Amino acid sequence: NAGVTQTPKFQVLKTGQSMTLQCAQDMNHEYMSWYRQDPGMGLRLIHYSVGAGITDQGEVPNGYNVSRSTTEDFPLRLLSAAPSQTSVYFCASSSRPFEGNSPLHFGNGTRLTVT
Amino acid sequence: KNEVEQSPQNLTAQEGEFITINCSYSVGISALHWLQQHPGGGIVSLFMLSSGKKKHGRLIATINIQEKHSSLHITASHPRDSAVYICAVRSASGSRLTFGEGTQLTVNP
Secondary structure, three states: OOOEEEEOOEEEEOOOOOEEEEEEEOOOOOEEEEEEEOOOOOOEEEEEEEEOOEEEEOOOOOOEEEOOOOOOEOOEEEOOOOHHHOEEEEEEEEOOHHHOOOOOEEOOOEEEEEO | OOOEEEEOOEEEEEOOOOEEEEEEEOOOEEEEEEEEEOOOOOEEEEEEEOOEEEEEOOEEEEEEOOOOEEEEEEOOOOHHHOEEEEEEEEEOOOOOEEEOOOEEEEEEO
């Protein structure tokens, strides 16, 4: 049971480049989400999904796109990378989000640097 | 003011000490999570609470819904407990999580 798998672990981009951060879970979780973690700040929600075909914006969605074509996968796309997007990105999943009774499972994170 | 406030921001203890980390929040919630982030960066879920108290080994988490406050206690602390402890609240709708900034705990031998 792999849990939540994030790839890549590290990435360096030049300003203006695009890339996709991959997130996959094998627990049949309905809820998946992306966060960024910056020094001195708590994790901030970028986008989330409550099921296949359903996505919504979080606290800091600008510059990022997501899609949820399957239950398992929730990729995060940076269309035109900017230095302000240098951060550590975490994907997380859980089941039964609306019942509030489901623990979170996190991926190991992706450290992204935009130069 | 942040919706989720943790205190203290940093905590240094000697091995064996009893440790308390606090979390206060200002919004209605469906659940509260305590997470542990290791120096390597991985994040692990410790507890999920919607009421009362939970215990797992040396860790105890409590929540007071009326006072919008939760505490994480570590009994007989050990150097391997050194990590960042993060409080997160799930919105009343269940769809959003808001995180505190974390408490850096260092336990010295």
